[in-house]
Amino acid sequence: GAVVSQHPSRVICKSGTSVKIECRSLDFQATTMFWYRQFPKKSLMLMATSNEGSKATYEQGVEKDKFLINHASLTLSTLTVTSAHPEDSSFYICSARIRGYSLREQYFGPGTRLTVT
C-alpha cells in the first residue's frame, strides 16, 4: 500500500517551453503533497507544500510563478515548470501524507529527471 506514482520519469525539453509533472497517490487519499528538488550531490530540498483545494505554500527562494503547483484532488498534484531554462534542469520528486492517519511518514514517488536544452 501507500504507492505514489510520478509521470513522466524523464523529460527533455527546449528552453522556453513549459513542462508538467504529475504526482498521484494510487491507493490512498493524500492530505498534503510535497514537492522537492535535488541538485547533483545535494540533499532533497523542499520547494512547496500543497493541500487539496488550496494554494500551495512555497519555500523561501522558490518562485511561485515559475513553479506552478495545482492540487486539484486528494490523489493528484501537478508541478508545472514554466518557461523552462537550463538552470531548471534537476531531479524533482513528490511525496504525500495519508489522509486521516496519525503516522507521519511521507510516501515518495520515484521522481522526474528534467533536462532543459
Place this chain on the structure above:
Amino acid sequence: ILNVEQSPQSLHVQEGDSTNFTCSFPSSNFYALHWYRWETAKSPEALFVMTLNGDEKKKGRISATLNTKEGYSYLYIKGSQPEDSATYLCASEGQDAGNMLTFGGGTRLMVKP
C-alpha cells in the same frame, strides 16, 4: 547544528559485515526523525519515524536509535547483504513545521558480494 548532516557520505562494505552511520540534526524544536532507504530508480522507502529520546526501532536486520538531547540518530545494518545497497536518508521534522522535512545529504552504502 543548524542543518541535518549525515556521515559518512559513502561506505563500501563486504557482504556479511555489520555497519552503521550517523545522522545529526538540530536538537531544539525537534519533533521527529525520519529514516528512508532509496534504491536507484525507485521511490524512497520509509524505514522509521522516531520521536522519543532513547527510542530504538528495528525492521529485520536494520535498526535505529535516537538521542534528541544531543541531536543524533544511528542506523545499524547487521550482516549487510548486496540488496542493502542503497542511499540511506535521514530527515528532521520540527515542531509546528507542518510536517516539513529537512533532509541530510544521505549515506550511500555499497555492499560487495
